[in-house]
Each structure stands twice: as structure tokens, then as C-alpha cells.
Amino acid sequence: MNAQKQWMLRTLIILSAAMLTPEVCRAMEFVVDGRPAAKVVIPDDANPVTALAAEVLVRYVAESTGAKLEIVSEKDAGGSGERIFLGATAAAQTAGVDVSKIKYDGFIWKTVGNDLIIAGRDVPFASAKGKNNLQSACHGTARGVYRLLEDYGGVRWLLPTPKGVVVPKAERFSVPDGIDRREEPLFAYTLGLSNFGEWSLANGQRRAVDVLTLGHSWDGALREAGDPKALFDKEPERFALIDGKRHYTPHNFQLCSSHPDFINISVQYFSKLFDKGHQWVEYNQADGWRRCECGRCNAMDRLDELEKEIGAYWNREADPSDKTRAPAERLWVPFGKIAERLYKKYPDHKIVPLAYHPTFIPSQAVKHFPPNVMIAMTREYPGLFEQFSGFDKTIWAYWWGAYHVSGLTPNMMAHQVIPHLNLLVDQDVLGVYSCGGGALWGLEGGAYYVYSKLSWNPTLDPDAVLDDYYRGVYHAAAPEMKRFFDLIESRVTVGKDTQTVKQRAHNLYNRSVAVYFPEAYPPAVLANLDSILAQAKAKAAGDDLAGQWLALTELQYRYLKIVANGFTLYREYRFSRNKTPALRGELAAAIEARESFIAEVTELKQKKEWLTDWFPGAGTYMATLPTGGSCYATLNAGPPFGGSFAQELTK
Numbered sequence: 001m002n003a004q005k006q007w008m009l010r011t012l013i014i015l016s017a018a019m020l021t022p023e024v025c026r027a028m029e030f031v032v033d034g035r036p037a038a039k040v041v042i043p044d045d046a047n048p049v050t051a052l053a054a055e056v057l058v059r060y061v062a063e064s065t066g067a068k069l070e071i072v073s074e075k076d077a078g079g080s081g082e083r084i085f086l087g088a089t090a091a092a093q094t095a096g097v098d099v100s101k102i103k104y105d106g107f108i109w110k111t112v113g114n115d116l117i118i119a120g121r122d123v124p125f126a127s128a129k130g131k132n133n134l135q136s137a138c139h140g141t142a143r144g145v146y147r148l149l150e151d152y153g154g155v156r157w158l159l160p161t162p163k164g165v166v167v168p169k170a171e172r173f174s175v176p177d178g179i180d181r182r183e184e185p186l187f188a189y190t191l192g193l194s195n196f197g198e199w200s201l202a203n204g205q206r207r208a209v210d211v212l213t214l215g216h217s218w219d220g221a222l223r224e225a226g227d228p229k230a231l232f233d234k235e236p237e238r239f240a241l242i243d244g245k246r247h248y249t250p251h252n253f254q255l256c257s258s259h260p261d262f263i264n265i266s267v268q269y270f271s272k273l274f275d276k277g278h279q280w281v282e283y284n285q286a287d288g289w290r291r292c293e294c295g296r297c298n299a300m301d302r303l304d305e306l307e308k309e310i311g312a313y314w315n316r317e318a319d320p321s322d323k324t325r326a327p328a329e330r331l332w333v334p335f336g337k338i339a340e341r342l343y344k345k346y347p348d349h350k351i352v353p354l355a356y357h358p359t360f361i362p363s364q365a366v367k368h369f370p371p372n373v374m375i376a377m378t379r380e381y382p383g384l385f386e387q388f389s390g391f392d393k394t395i396w397a398y399w400w401g402a403y404h405v406s407g408l409t410p411n412m413m414a415h416q417v418i419p420h421l422n423l424l425v426d427q428d429v430l431g432v433y434s435c436g437g438g439a440l441w442g443l444e445g446g447a448y449y450v451y452s453k454l455s456w457n458p459t460l461d462p463d464a465v466l467d468d469y470y471r472g473v474y475h476a477a478a479p480e481m482k483r484f485f486d487l488i489e490s491r492v493t494v495g496k497d498t499q500t501v502k503q504r505a506h507n508l509y510n511r512s513v514a515v516y517f518p519e520a521y522p523p524a525v526l527a528n529l530d531s532i533l534a535q536a537k538a539k540a541a542g543d544d545l546a547g548q549w550l551a552l553t554e555l556q557y558r559y560l561k562i563v564a565n566g567f568t569l570y571r572e573y574r575f576s577r578n579k580t581p582a583l584r585g586e587l588a589a590a591i592e593a594r595e596s597f598i599a600e601v602t603e604l605k606q607k608k609e610w611l612t613d614w615f616p617g618a619g620t621y622m623a624t625l626p627t628g629g630s631c632y633a634t635l636n637a638g639p640p641f642g643g644s645f646a647q648e649l650t651k
């Protein structure tokens, strides 16, 4: 653990000790007997980011107590009463709180006399061009306000809908006197679960630097040079030579990286993005990269000769221990030149190539990249981190998303994400982009919540955070739902263990749905889950809020059951039971059950208000349902739910 992490840990421990003994402290009152007892002070030239923090504080204190605190500019802040200074006020400066010295969107709370200072860096991003959404700025002060509302108002943002916010009612809002607290996050950004409005910002899913997690950047660079099809017609040699022919696709362009103009087009493209205000921008070759067969490309590395010996290893899973693999210098060398040119013009901006398939292996040809280069890891193997030692790193994390074999069923539960997060902390990763997540709040909501909280502060106790979530969402049924999700968590592990060595060598996430589901969710497990859910519903009877959240969980669980049941029957059909009319009938019913489930969920589109309140992620969920997912999760391509299997049953 490095010094900074130790410092953060120590700070938090001292604070929690102080918070256990509030009775020794005088309280600072915001609201007494339902009446305002303090005013909110913002800098005279407050920017919209600080103004938003003030609005959040006033709105939630009012919702809790009914009292609306007044917001005043610092020049009008005199007079009697207690004051809450937000952002970069002169009062904060006088008290020694220099917001420019706070890391990322961390914050400071400090009591000075009768006043409380809450301050962090409030910086609108230039690239957002004044758009005031929650992701378009570094929201230090708002982060401090959200934490205050959580710690002293009991407010929780559990699920990203109006009903998912818990605001306890009170006559009084107060904080202990003598507060002196500083919180600074480890990560510059945590994206992926960041598009859920206030849920995201309140729970620490945000960006404190203007990062553009672009992924593959070749398309953008080529489009910067002109119309891709016209360019292809005029200069086909810009595109990769594949099977003896220059290769054009309408998107995901496979380019010849040794073409004389290749470096120029990327430099132009990234210059434009930096000019727009982005500070860190990702760079990467096209997805599913294809090797250009031209002589100039082949002269740069050993890929063509190695392909004859060991195959196209750059399409397979990373293997840091395989020394027979050689780096794709045809990608690294031009990238190094792009980075050098950008460094001269934009020394303070970062360009972040993805270590992804052909670039899983670091360059040997480029001895020194300029200091503007960071690496976006796309795998979490410690050996791979070691190979890229010397670089600052960010990561693409593949923890959730319907491209996994689990499709629209849970892929990673709360405790399962913790070791992944801890590894990123240990490896000093600077930012996390979680690819996928947010489609399955009824089943993965607790995992999203725990991950979000711990990605801001990894020293939190995940079980305490999870218990808080269960109590806030399922009320009296919390103990049953804890058992329900613990059981699902253990079954996800069993399902994932079905991966074969061959699948793993191909891709870390490659698994078979036909094997995964019957192993993860056999009938006895489903019966157990059914029974726990029935107990939970009985416990929550008459409780509308808990009942509604249970309904979302049950809906998404019913789908899991339908899919698991279908695959279990299909396995019996193939391997163990005779293909009797009875079994054929059960399979036909399973196929039918999935179809009517899809129809039932599609029908919910009519209930717009209900969806807004009680079905976060409905859009993604509904859009994914007809296929069941993509990549390893596609259900409509093969038996039992897809292909021509339904017809086969009737033969």
C-alpha cells in the first residue's frame, strides 16, 4: 500500500472514531423545529458547478425537514446565524482550505467558529461547452454535499429512479461541531455506471478529469481525413491488405498503419479533440483487428512469420507468460510517432492507447514513449500490469453486460467485484471504465451500489454497505433478500467454473450458455430461490416500496428461471432422457414461456410512469431481451430458444 493510500485510510479511521462520539460535540444546526437555522453561502462569482452543489443541499434538506435554506452570495453573507460555505469562497481560503490543492473531486469539510466549510474543485469541462449535466464537470463540492447528506441526513441514492432515493423525515438537521475531514478518491474517473443522473454522482460514479473513453479511435481519425468510401475509392492503400485485397467496411475500418498519411490523420484527429478541451483521450486500432499483409507493414515486425507457426495469436486471449508471441510493432511504432507529435503541441494532455489483443504485448522497438502516454489495460492479469510497468494506467473493466454468457442474468455480484477493485487499487490504476452494467438493477443493483461506494473509498466494509442497501430497498425482507442474492452469487461462481481451457485461451469471457445455465441454476437451486423469494414477499406484504422493488427483482429472476429451465431441459434432451413426447412438450413450453415473457415485458412500455419509478435500466433491458444478449449470450442463434429447434421438436 503506498503512502497516499495509507494516509487516506488513516484519515478515514480518525474520522469514523470521531463520528462515534457526537455527544461530546456541540452541534451545528441547519434546521431546528422545521425552521431554517443556517444559510448557504456561495462564492460571489460562483460557477454553475458550485451553484448545483448548493441546489442539491437545499433541495434535500428541504425534502427531509420541510425547511428551505436560503442561498446567498458571500458578499451578502453577514448578519447572524450559522453559515455553510460552499466551494472556493474567501472564507474557505482564510480558513486554509485551498481547493486547488485537493486531489480530483475530493472535498474538505471544516468547522470554523459557527460556520461550516464544504469545498472541493468545481470545474466545468471545456469540452462540454456549457452543457450542465452531471458528467460535464469536476464536482468536488457536490461530492462533499452528497456525503454530508448521507452521513447526517441519512439520505441514500439506492436505485436511479425518484423512488430509489431514501430521504428520512426529520424536524432537525444538524452536524457535529469541530468537523475537519478530507476525502480524496483514488481514481480520476469511474465511468460505465455514470449515466444514471444523480445516483451516479451521489455514489461516486463520475469523472474528475475530462477523459474521453473513446475505445477504438481509427474510425474517427479516418473520418477526419474525409469520406471513408471516397477515400477508399481514391486511395485504397490506406486500408489493410487482407487476403490479397484492400479491405473496405462501412465502419470499424481496418487500416494500413504503415501508410504515409496514417500518423497525420491521427495527429489531426487528436489535436481536434484536445482543442475541444478533452484532457485524456484513448487511442486504439479497430476492433477485431486484421493484419495488413503489405510488405511495408510486414517489415515492421514478425507477425506474418509467426502466424504461420502459431496462428493469429493476437485474436486470442492475452498470455503474458507466452514468450513465443511477438509485439505488433506495426501498431506501436506509428503510435509512438503520433504520441511524440502530440506531446510537442499538447504537453499537458494524455493519449491513452488500449492494451487490447494485438497490443496486449508491449513494444520492444519503441524504447521510450513520451510522458503523455498512459496505457488503458483491458485485462486484469498482474503479469500484464508488470509488462506495462513504467506507464500510468487506466482500465476497461468487463464486469457486467449482456455480452457475457450470463446475458440478462447476473454476471457479477457484490462480493465478487471486490477482489477486482482491490487489484486495481493495488496496481495504482488511475481511472476505471466499466464496460457494461446498469441493465439489471433488479438483480445486480446491490453489486452496482457496493462497487460505486467502494470505488470512491475502498476501505469501506462491503457487507455493511450491502446490508444498508438491502434494508433501504427491501425493508423487512432484507434478511431474506440477502440470502437470495448470496445464493445467486455462489451459483454465478459455479456457472463460471464451467469454462474449458480452450475457451479460456480463446477469450477470458468465452463460455457456453448451454453449459453455464444448467450448472449455475439446476432445478433444486431454482426451487430454493423460489422459496426464499416467497418468504421475502410475505415479509414485505403491505409495504408498497419494498413490494415494488421485489416485483422488479422477481421479474428479472423469472427470466433467469425461464432461460435456465430451457437449457436444463435441452441438456436432458441431448444427453440423458429419451426424446419422449413428454420431454418435447416440456421444451416447447419452455420456448413458449420465454416468448410470452418477452411479450409481457414489451407490454410494460405502456406503463410509462411505472417504468420511470420502478424499472431503472428498462430501455437497455427491453432492447436486449429479444436476443438475450450479444456475443456469448445470444439465445436466438441456437437451441433451445433459437435457430430451427422449435420446428425440430414437432418432427
Ligand SMILES: [Zn+2]
Pocket: 240, 241, 255, 256, 257, 258, 259, 292, 293, 294, 295, 296, 297, 298
Ligand atoms: Zn500495410
